[in-house]
Amino acid sequence: MKLRNVFFASSALVALASGASALDLEFYFPVAVGGAAADTIQSLTEEYMSLNEGVNIEAIYTGSYADTTTKAITAVRGGNAPQLIISLSTDMFTFIDEDMIVAWDDFVTEDEQKDWIGGFYSAFMANSQTEGKTWGIPFQRSTPVLYWNKEAFAAAGLNPDQGPANWAEMVEMGKALTVKDDAGNVTQWGVHIPSSGFPSWLWTGVVAGNAGKLADQSGTKVSFNSDEAVGALEALVALSTTDEVMAPGILDWGGTPKAFFDGQAAMIWTTTGNLTNVRTNAPFDFGVGFLPGLTQNGAPTGGGNFYLIKGSDQAELQGAADFVKWVTAPEQAAKWTIATGYVAPRPDVWETETMKAYTADFPQALVARDQLEFAVPELSTFEGPKVTQTLNSALESAITGQASPRDALDGAQAAAEAILKPYF
Secondary structure (H helix, E strand, O other), rough: OOOOOOOOOOOOHHHHHHHOOOEEEEEEOOOOHHHHHHHHHHHHHHHHHHHHOEEEEEEEOOOOOOHHHHHHHHHHHOOOOOEEEEEEEHHHHHHHHHOEEEOOOOOOOOHHHHHHHOOOOOOOOOOOEEOOEEOOOEEEOOOOOEEEEEHHHHHOOOOOOOOOOHHHHHHHHHHHHEOOOOOOOOOEEEEEEEEOOOOOHHHHHHOOOOOOEOOOOOOOOOOOHHHHHHHHHHHHHHHOOOOOOOOOOOOOOOHHHHHHHHHOEEEEEEEEEHHHHHHHHHOOOOEEOOOOOOOOOOOEEEEEEEEEOOOOOOHHHHHHHHHHHHOOOOHHHHHHHHHHOOOHHHHHHOOOHHHHHHHHOHHHHHHHHHHHEEEEOOOOOOOOHHHHHHHHHHHHHOOOOOOOOOHHHHHHHHHHHHOOOHOO
């Protein structure tokens, strides 16, 4: 059997090609952003099976990222784990703590260690490696970006082709873009930064733009109440309370694209994973830009990695690894990026003729890639859900006016340190 378009040959596939027994694999795939992702991963899976006789891969669609993580942990504990899952990059420490994943280093050659694992963007690998080992392979990865309504900009007397370069410009433009009716009710807000669902993720971008970070790479230490973090939260709260360019209260994550489409917000912060959605459904021309920073450029990475799950034999895990090598190769990764809007996780993907043609027609897709130069890891620690929840609760209390940014973050810091104390 001739293998076409395979990134790296492996001993497992060679064995299959020579007539070894069939290899049955399962992987969990989170469907949380839209139909294009599920359709595309199914198409890629079927293509791989057609190229590799004897390999059977069942993609099991597991709902949200949180659902996927829970189902994977349950499956491991129950002794019926899949070989592979896609889950949040920030789940790495949770999975290590659960002793449920194996490092990719054991399933690659020395050349693949350098050329394949070493070929992913370093910004994405920051949430994929720890203590000298690679635990996650970037795939469904993203950063948040700024989207703006060019028609709204033109109506406000702003240059529709130029979004805000920094936070101060975003505020000033937001004032021009905030529209009220004759009764004084706001019909269009200048900016919309959602604060439900993933508040800590977008806020990480505000902190990064204020020269701060929320955690180190050990997974054991956080800096929730640093001066940079407090200043970032003060600026976020001020968008509603004093700048009056953003609706007050908790703003819905899932409803953010619709608020943009319906003209309720002229600028929004959301994932580049919404890029294809916005391109398809926005009834106006739109721009895409870096997140506006308070003192510098900055954004968090986000999204999902492939993980190899313990509980299967070496041949099955090698087979799963070989599938991941193929699906992250340039042509396959280009198909995925174009279909979904997620950021192609390797520079060589952007050099394919497929991606060059796509970005020539749709240059907005280059923004998230270029922003990686300034990206920081998404918040990731041991006991990640508990630690993140303490931060999300603090953000909510500050945004809703129940606590000052300083008091809210001091409380979150103390709570997180108590949770992480056993890992010091």
